[in-house]
Amino acid sequence: KxxxxxxxxxxxxxxxxxxxxxxxxxxGHRSVSWYQQTPGQGLQFLFEYFSETQRNKGNFPxxxxxxxxxxxxxxxxxxxxxxxxxxxxxxxxRPSTGNTEAFFGQGTRLTVV
Amino acid sequence: SQQGEEDxxxxxxxxxxxxxxxxxxxxxxxxxxxxxxxxxxxLVHLILIRSNEREKHSGRLxxxxxxxxxxxxxxxxxxxxxxxxxxxxxTDSGGSYIPTxxxxxxxxxxx
Numbered sequence: 284k285x286x287x288x289x290x291x292x293x294x295x296x297x298x299x300x301x302x303x304x305x306x307x308x309x310x311g312h313r314s315v316s317w318y319q320q321t322p323g324q325g326l327q328f329l330f331e332y333f334s335e336t337q338r339n340k341g342n343f344p345x346x347x348x349x350x351x352x353x354x355x356x357x358x359x360x361x362x363x364x365x366x367x368x369x370x371x372x373x374x375x376x377r378p379s380t381g382n383t384e385a386f387f388g389q390g391t392r393l394t395v396v
Numbered sequence: 397s398q399q400g401e402e403d404x405x406x407x408x409x410x411x412x413x414x415x416x417x418x419x420x421x422x423x424x425x426x427x428x429x430x431x432x433x434x435x436x437x438x439l440v441h442l443i444l445i446r447s448n449e450r451e452k453h454s455g456r457l458x459x460x461x462x463x464x465x466x467x468x469x470x471x472x473x474x475x476x477x478x479x480x481x482x483x484x485x486x487t488d489s490g491g492s493y494i495p496t497x498x499x500x501x502x503x504x505x506x507x
Contacts, residue, residue, distance in 0.1 A: 331494055381493055384429065
């Protein structure tokens with residue numbers, strides 16, 4: 284079974300631009316969560332999608348958004364990028380919202396210059 | 397915000413020694429998990445312990461949970477250089493099974 288796939292692996296963007304990151308969960312997994320990891324704040328939960336609906340949301344500004352497609356693939360979007368958005372963005376899939384063990388992708392390293 | 401906090405932040409040991417990491421959390425939990433992350437990569441699930449369990453083993457890993465103290469420990473026995481990584485505890489609570497992570501312990505095992 285293929286693992287969680289995140290694309291792209293690395294990204295460099297300029298302040299003010301927007302970016303879209305993609306995540307394909309493990310086949311059969313319907314829950315996709317996104318996390319931001321920075322040295323200062325650690326792993327912060329962004330949001331979770333299940334059955335194309337956002338089920339939970341962390342404490343991030345509205346510039347961070349996401350969506351999930353009918354095949355469970357998910358995208359997250361960050362608009363009006365700031366330097367502080369530079370981070371490793373991790374996607375995690377779970378079979379459903381009732382399972383806690385999460386399977387992570389390799390992450391997308393976003394650098395904002 | 398972090399639910400769990402690992403201690404110590406960094407740990408440096410020699411190959412063959414045991415490594416112990418601790419995690420403290422603030423509110424009642426459903427489950428506690430430990431994950432490993434190699435530098436700049438995704439997290440890998442190591443072990444899950446439920447709130448009604450006290451101890452669990454998996455290979456060279458031993459996890460304990462003390463819900464009265466709201467704390468857990470991860471013991472890695474006979475450490476290897478390949479165990480060098482960051483280790484995170486994650487908890488979930490209430491009706492949400494979304495794991496919330498601590499800041500991690502950075503473990504270096506010298507060959």
